Amino acid sequence: MPGKTKVLKKPARTLADQSYLLEVMKGLGTTLKHFFQGTGQMVSGNVPDAVKYPLAEGIATISYPEEKRPYAERWRGVHRLTHRDDGSPRCVACLCCSTACPAQCIYIKPGEYPEGDKRRGYERYPVEFVIDELRCIFCGFCVEACPCDAIRMDTGTHMTAFDEKSAFIYDKDKLMSIVSQHGTQKSENPRHEPGEASHPGIDRLRGGH
Amino acid sequence: MLFWISTTLKVLVAIGFLAQVAAILLWVERKQSAMMQNRIGPNRATIKIGRFEIRAAGLVHSIADGIKMVWKADWEPTGGDHLLYRLAPIIAIVPALCLCAVIPFGPTVFIDHARDLYDPAWAADAATAARSVPLQIANLDVGVLFVFAVAGAGVIGAALAGWSSDNKFSLMGGLRAASQMVSYEVAMGISLVGAMMIFQTVRLDEMVTWQMQHCWGIFVQPVAFVLFCTAAIAETKRVPFDTPEGESELVAGYFTEYAGLKMAMFASGEFVEVCVSSALITTIFLGGWQFPFVQLTGFEFHYFGINISWHWAHFIVVAVSFLSFCLKCVFLIFMQLQVRWTLPRFRYDQIMKLGWRMLLPAALLNVLVTGTVLLFLNSPSAH
Numbered sequence: 143m144p145g146k147t148k149v150l151k152k153p154a155r156t157l158a159d160q161s162y163l164l165e166v167m168k169g170l171g172t173t174l175k176h177f178f179q180g181t182g183q184m185v186s187g188n189v190p191d192a193v194k195y196p197l198a199e200g201i202a203t204i205s206y207p208e209e210k211r212p213y214a215e216r217w218r219g220v221h222r223l224t225h226r227d228d229g230s231p232r233c234v235a236c237l238c239c240s241t242a243c244p245a246q247c248i249y250i251k252p253g254e255y256p257e258g259d260k261r262r263g264y265e266r267y268p269v270e271f272v273i274d275e276l277r278c279i280f281c282g283f284c285v286e287a288c289p290c291d292a293i294r295m296d297t298g299t300h301m302t303a304f305d306e307k308s309a310f311i312y313d314k315d316k317l318m319s320i321v322s323q324h325g326t327q328k329s330e331n332p333r334h335e336p337g338e339a340s341h342p343g344i345d346r347l348r349g350g351h
Numbered sequence: 352m353l354f355w356i357s358t359t360l361k362v363l364v365a366i367g368f369l370a371q372v373a374a375i376l377l378w379v380e381r382k383q384s385a386m387m388q389n390r391i392g393p394n395r396a397t398i399k400i401g402r403f404e405i406r407a408a409g410l411v412h413s414i415a416d417g418i419k420m421v422w423k424a425d426w427e428p429t430g431g432d433h434l435l436y437r438l439a440p441i442i443a444i445v446p447a448l449c450l451c452a453v454i455p456f457g458p459t460v461f462i463d464h465a466r467d468l469y470d471p472a473w474a475a476d477a478a479t480a481a482r483s484v485p486l487q488i489a490n491l492d493v494g495v496l497f498v499f500a501v502a503g504a505g506v507i508g509a510a511l512a513g514w515s516s517d518n519k520f521s522l523m524g525g526l527r528a529a530s531q532m533v534s535y536e537v538a539m540g541i542s543l544v545g546a547m548m549i550f551q552t553v554r555l556d557e558m559v560t561w562q563m564q565h566c567w568g569i570f571v572q573p574v575a576f577v578l579f580c581t582a583a584i585a586e587t588k589r590v591p592f593d594t595p596e597g598e599s600e601l602v603a604g605y606f607t608e609y610a611g612l613k614m615a616m617f618a619s620g621e622f623v624e625v626c627v628s629s630a631l632i633t634t635i636f637l638g639g640w641q642f643p644f645v646q647l648t649g650f651e652f653h654y655f656g657i658n659i660s661w662h663w664a665h666f667i668v669v670a671v672s673f674l675s676f677c678l679k680c681v682f683l684i685f686m687q688l689q690v691r692w693t694l695p696r697f698r699y700d701q702i703m704k705l706g707w708r709m710l711l712p713a714a715l716l717n718v719l720v721t722g723t724v725l726l727f728l729n730s731p732s733a734h
C-alpha cells in the first residue's frame with residue numbers, strides 16, 4: 143500500500159510580517175502587558191501563590207528557602223533506616239540493598255546476635271551501616287530490594303550541600319535519626335519479632351520448604 | 352561670574368546624574384525584565400542596620416555590584432597593547448558623557464523675573480539677558496553636528512578595546528562594533544537631515560523652540576523618528592543589535608579581557624548611551640522640554656475654536672518644562688529597555704543588511720520627500 147503523503151505548507155509571510163515593524167509593536171504589546179500585570183501584582187501585593195497555583199497568571203517565582211514546592215508522596219529523598227518497636231533497626235543485614243545498589247555506595251558490616259537471643263539464627267543485625275550519599279544516584283533500588291522494609295527514601299528532604307565530603311557519609315546513627323515526611327521513624331508494615339504469635343517461625347534451619 | 356558658577360553647577364549635576372544612571376538603570380533593567388518574564392527579580396541583597404533590613408526592592412544589588420567591581424582582581428592580558436588597553440574604556444565612556452553638554456533640558460531661566468509672566472523683551476534687554484541661565488551646558492552653533500562627531504568617537508573605544516586585548520574574540524567583537532557603529536552612524540545622520548531642513552537649524556535649542564511654536568518633530572518627520580530610534584538603539588550596541596558582544600559566540604566581545612572597574616566603564620557607558628540617546632530623541636522629535644500646550648507664558652490652548660490661556664509665573668513654566676523633559680526621557684529609556692528584552696538578536700549579516708539596505712535608502716527617501724514638500728510649500732506660487 144503506497145504511503146499517504148501529506149504536504150506541509152510553508153507558513154506564508156505576509157507583508158506585515160516582512161516589514162517587521164508591526165511585529166515589533168505586537169511583541170512590545172505582549173511584553174508590556176506582562177510588565178504591567180507583574181508590576182501591578184508586586185505593588186498591590188496580590189501575587190498568586192506559585193506553590194499552590196503554578197499555572198496562575200502573573201508572577202510565578204517561588205522564593206525558595208522560604209517557600210517550597212511540595213515533593214510528591216513517592217519522591218525519593220535521603221535514606222532513613224526504619225525502627226522496630228524497641229528502637230533497634232529493622233535491618234537484618236541481608237545485604238540485598240548493597241548488592242542491588244548500582245552505585246555501590248552502601249557498606250554493611252553484619253553481626254550475629256549473642257547466644258541466647260531469640261533472634262539468633264533467624265536474622266543478623268548491622269554493626270555498621272554506611273551510605274555514601276555523594277555517590278548515591280537516588281535510584282531507589284535499595285528500597286525495592288529490602289525484604290524487611292528497613293530502608294526507605296520517604297523522607298521528603300534532599301541532600302543538603304555541605305562543605306566537606308565526610309559530611310555526606312551517613313552512618314547508622316545518622317540514618318536512624320532521620321524521620322519520614324510524616325514524622326515517624328517506623329514503617330507502616332507491621333513487624334513480627336521472633337517468638338511472637340504472629341511470627342511464622344521459619345528460619346534457615348527450620349524452613350519447611 | 353554667574354556664567355561660570357551656573358556652568359560648573361550644570362556640568363556637575365549632569366555628570367553626577369549620568370554617573371548614577373548606570374547603577375539605577377541596572378536595577379531598572381533587572382526589575383523590568385523580571386516583571387516582563389513573570390519573575391520577582393533580584394531582592395536578596397540586604398543592608399542590615401541592627402534589626403532593620405534595607406532591601407529597597409533590589410536597589411541594594413546595584414551597590415553590591417559596585418563594591419564587587421571595585422574589589423575584582425584588575426587582571427590584564429600579558430600580550431597586547433597596554434596603553435591602548437587602559438585608554439579604551441575611557442574613550443568608550445567619555446564621548447557619551449560629553450553628548451549631554453549640548454542637550455537643552457529646560458528653557459532659559461531669567462533670574463530677575465522668576466515670579467513674573469514671561470516677556471520676549473527680556474531676552475532683548477542686555478541687563479536681564481546677562482542675568483539669565485540657559486538650561487543647557489554648551490549652546491553650540493553646530494549642535495547636532497557636534498552630537499554626530501562625538502558619538503562617532505565612541506566607536507574608537509570599542510575598536511581599540513578589541514584590538515589591544517590580544518584575544519581573537521575581542522578582536523572580532525571590536526571589528527563588529529566598528530563596522531556596525533559606522534554603518535548606523537550614516538543612517539542616523541541622514542535620517543536627521545529632513546528634520547534639520549524643516550527646523551532650518553542645527554542648534555538643538557532652536558529645534559525645541561521651533562517645535563514649541565509649531566508642532567513636535569515626530570509629527571512632521573515620523574519616518575525619521577523610527578529610523579533614528581532604530582539607529583540609536585543600534586549605536587548603543589544592546590540587544591537586538593548586540594553582536595559586538597554576542598555572548599553565544601564571542602564570550603563578551605570586545606570587552607572579554609576586561610575585569611573590574613574597566614569592565615564596569617564599558618557596561619555603564621552603554622547605559623549612559625541609552626540615557627543620552629533618549630534625551631536626543633526627546634529633543635529632536637518629542638518637543639524637548641516642551642510640555643504639550645505649554646508655552647513660555649503658561650498653558651495655551653487655541654485649537655478648534657477653543658481659547659484657553661492660563662498664565663503661569665516664569666519659574667513654574669521652567670519647572671514644568673524641566674519635569675516634562677525628564678518624563679519624556681524616562682519614557683524613552685523605559686521603551687528602549689522594553690525593546691531590549693522583547694526582540695531576539697539579529698544575526699550580524701542581518702544587522703548590516705538592515706543598516707545599508709533598509710535604513711539608509713529609507714533615510715535618503717525621507718530627505719527627498721521632505722525636500723520636495725518643503726520646496727512646494729515655500730515656492731512663490733503656493734503663497
Ligand code: SF4
Pocket residue numbers: 239242243244245246247248273277278279280281282283284285
Ligand atoms: S538509591 Fe540507589 S544508588 Fe542510592 S543507595 Fe539506594 S540503591 Fe544505591
Ligand code: SF4
Pocket residue numbers: 232233234235236237238239240250287288289290291292293
Ligand atoms: S537494609 Fe534491608 S536490604 Fe539492606 S541489609 Fe538491611 S534488611 Fe537487607
